[in-house]
Amino acid sequence: MIRAPTLRRGDGRDAGAPGALPPVEPNMPDPDRPVVTRIAPSPTGSMHIGTARTALFNWLYARHCGGRFLLRIEDTDRERSTEVAVQVIFDGLDWLGLQPDAPPVFQFARADRHREVAMALLEAGRAYRCYMTVEELAAEREKARAEGRAIRSPWRDREPPAGSNTSHVIRFRGPLEGETLVDDMIKGPVVFQNRELDDLVILRSDGVPTYNLAVVVDDHDMDISHVIRGDDHLNNAARQTLIYQSMAWEVPAFAHVPLIHGPDGAKLSKRHGAQAVGEFADMGFLPEAMRNYLARLGWGHGDDELFGDEQAIAWFDVRDVVKAPARLDWNKLHHVNNHYLRIADEERLVRLVMEALARRGRTPHADDEARLLAAIPIVKDGAKTILELADLCAFALARRPLVLTEKSASLLNEETRARLARLAAFLLETHEWDQPGLLERLREFAAAEGVGLGKFGGALRAVLSGDGSAPDLAGALAALGRDESLGRIDDALSRSQ
């Protein structure tokens, strides 16, 4: 079988013509480069849900391409970075099930390397020492803004002050002419006029590298092939591209994903209910539900809505990420979570409900797990979160004798009491104590009494739950079990009126 040779761009017609090599396209990534993605959060104390989605996209893309997914902690801001804040990131990724393929890189620990690159840039004439004072800078900023241009430092073309070691920063020396292309995988080609780009500071006066230098150096050293990050970095990508080019490093492919907004379209904040992944965990969302929902937020695959990791990995391509920002929709998140709650392993749900109850400060009883295991299958279809599931299980966890609410007690009168007594006797003869069987028995009983279920349903529910909140009657009886059910009825009937 003859196979067409894989041609390099420009091969064929140009083959053999010396000097006729195809033009270098600065942002054309090497298609054979191994795929390495990364999530690079800064430890600010919480992990934003948008960061979580960006992590998910990086993870999905790496998995899809058979590449690697890495984690870098951007802790160069020493004021804000704490061990606790770093732990929050680890926990968040861990909970989401997005484990990086290598130990995390701590950016601050690499400051020497960043300085080394800054010096190399300086020696190559691609950077310069800027001695502007804060006042001078402020004045220039104001002036530049008024004139509608980027700020410029007079030290770009000036000799350093003789023999001085006055405080100064090191700025990148960007080209004043020409343009820089960022061929974004999501946004498409974006062209920046170089004159619009200011000479960014790469080394602070205290010698600490800045973000824009550190990302470039770290992404290069970590061999990151695809930088998939928030929309807010699109402008930075142009300046970073210039740094890559100055170092003669291969520029990674960029993909800038739009931010997640609140339901009202404004920037997502605390007032929208939640912002940090830890909050979603505490509210009782399942990590697999978060992954599915987050994947569908800003990305889609035809009409597919509910799908697992394997499918997402098979289908995902950053190029298909939607360009516009998406709003967080609690209704849909709840719906997706409900789906995963339904198919989740019930022992696991028992554990999660127990944890939720403990967080609420409830003192556990020895048979809680057993009761939950019986109740969960019956109530879980109606639960949107673990917290709701816990609420729906409350009736099963209540201890005898139940305290009846006023409303419940009012449903007990002479007639309903007598009927419940007869029902108790009737149920005593019931041996197949399961939901469908019990429903059948209830109907038989109603028929025998010559009434509808409505005649005693409310009273039965009141007696079984105390406050009336229980699933359907057969379900409640099934969840409670024979002894507990009959016991609760008995408790209520034997209580003085």
Next chain:
RNA sequence: GGGCCCUUCGUCUAUCGGUUAGGACAUCAGAUUUUCAAUCUGGGAAGACGGGUUCGACUCCCGUAGGGCCUGCCA
């Protein structure tokens, strides 16, 4: 001020020059009925606006409007 990005039902999205503009969530109506929920059936709901290009535009181009990001010795 300047640069850049974005704009399909209320929301998330499909469509990628020719469709009755599809799906999901939400919503409404009906069915079921022992509260709530769940379930089933059905309905309403969209291409910001104005110009082009084209036989034909939600899809391509330009402009306007409205959102957003950047414009830090934050990341």
